[in-house]
Amino acid sequence: MRQDLTALSDSILMDRLAGGDEVSFDTLFYRHYDRVYGILFRLVGTRAEAEDLTQEVFLKLHDHAARHRSHGDDNISAWLYRVATNLGYNAIRNRQRRWQRDVVLVPDSEMPGAEQEVARRQEVAAVREALARMKARDAQLLILRQMDFSYAECAAICGVAPGSVGTLLARAAESFRTAYVEVAGRGEER
Amino acid sequence: MNEIDSEYQDVLDQLSVLAPGVGDEPSPAKMALTQVTQRTHAQKRNPIDEFIRSISDTMNKRVLALGATAVLAIALLVGFPSVRAAAGDFLGLFRVEKFAPISVSPPAASHA
Numbered sequence: 001m002r003q004d005l006t007a008l009s010d011s012i013l014m015d016r017l018a019g020g021d022e023v024s025f026d027t028l029f030y031r032h033y034d035r036v037y038g039i040l041f042r043l044v045g046t047r048a049e050a051e052d053l054t055q056e057v058f059l060k061l062h063d064h065a066a067r068h069r070s071h072g073d074d075n076i077s078a079w080l081y082r083v084a085t086n087l088g089y090n091a092i093r094n095r096q097r098r099w100q101r102d103v104v105l106v107p108d109s110e111m112p113g114a115e116q117e118v119a120r121r122q123e124v125a126a127v128r129e130a131l132a133r134m135k136a137r138d139a140q141l142l143i144l145r146q147m148d149f150s151y152a153e154c155a156a157i158c159g160v161a162p163g164s165v166g167t168l169l170a171r172a173a174e175s176f177r178t179a180y181v182e183v184a185g186r187g188e189e190r
Numbered sequence: 191m192n193e194i195d196s197e198y199q200d201v202l203d204q205l206s207v208l209a210p211g212v213g214d215e216p217s218p219a220k221m222a223l224t225q226v227t228q229r230t231h232a233q234k235r236n237p238i239d240e241f242i243r244s245i246s247d248t249m250n251k252r253v254l255a256l257g258a259t260a261v262l263a264i265a266l267l268v269g270f271p272s273v274r275a276a277a278g279d280f281l282g283l284f285r286v287e288k289f290a291p292i293s294v295s296p297p298a299a300s301h302a
Binding site: 026030034043047058093127170173176180181 | 197198200201202204205206207208209210213214215216221222223225226227229233253265
């Protein structure tokens with residue numbers, strides 16, 4: 001009879017994957033797919049790019065399994081989401097360097113609610129640009145918290161002490177407000 | 191939310207505009223898994239790529255560690271007067287101390 005792998009921990013699944021059990025990889029994939037995609041979509045903003053990066057994250061997980069040596073307390077999900085936030089953050093930083101940040105697709109003006117849609121897209125672009133201007137860890141913490149990751153999860157993913165997450169989030173929020181005001185102010189000057 | 195986010199709740203609310211909307215949902219997980227699995231199999235079929243990737247991950251750290259060790263060892267050795275003198279003697283072999291000018295004229299060059 002086929003064993004139900006969904007009850008197994010990530011670490012055990014990684015051990016099994018390291019031993020060549022590809023079905024364990026499928027279980028890990030189904031378990032984390034939505035959240036990894038959610039992080040990446042929030043950072044890069046397009047379905048195609050988020051899906052590509054999601055694939056990259058899971059390919060890295062597969063490679064990681066080959067070198068995985070269980071220590072019992074491995075936090076595989078923290079590793080996975082750390083890779084996802086790093087890839088997503090690097091993507092928006094690179095985009096900012098290539099001066100593509102100002103591209104906002106404008107809907108047909110005949111379309112009902114076109115003005116609101118333009119305003120929404122500009123707001124999304126400004127929020128994303130503000131994130132790209134922040135330190136990586138600050139941006140990652142805010143995105144993770146916005147997705148309802150717990151303080152403990154945020155701490156494990158960002159590699160900080162659990163007790164400092166609240167303070168770091170407050171500082172990150174302040175940093176975001178400053179960056180957003182700069183970006184929005186520049187937009188109004190045009 | 192389990193923790194109190196009141197200090198920065200406004201920022202979290204503002205970031206909610208980034209969440210996937212209608213039409214932004216990812217491809218079904220099963221389809222996405224098939225694509226990833228195909229890529230992992232493709233990588234496995236190419237053992238040279240696999241080998242290069244596996245060594246490149248470890249090589250960078252090893253090369254850096256070796257380089258740093260070599261620089262440190264040379265710096266320590268040069269600190270000893272006897273080693274410094276020996277290094278000076280060795281480099282002296284390549285130092286030009288005497289030279290004599292020779293004249294070259296076009297007819298002489300054509301004879302040569």
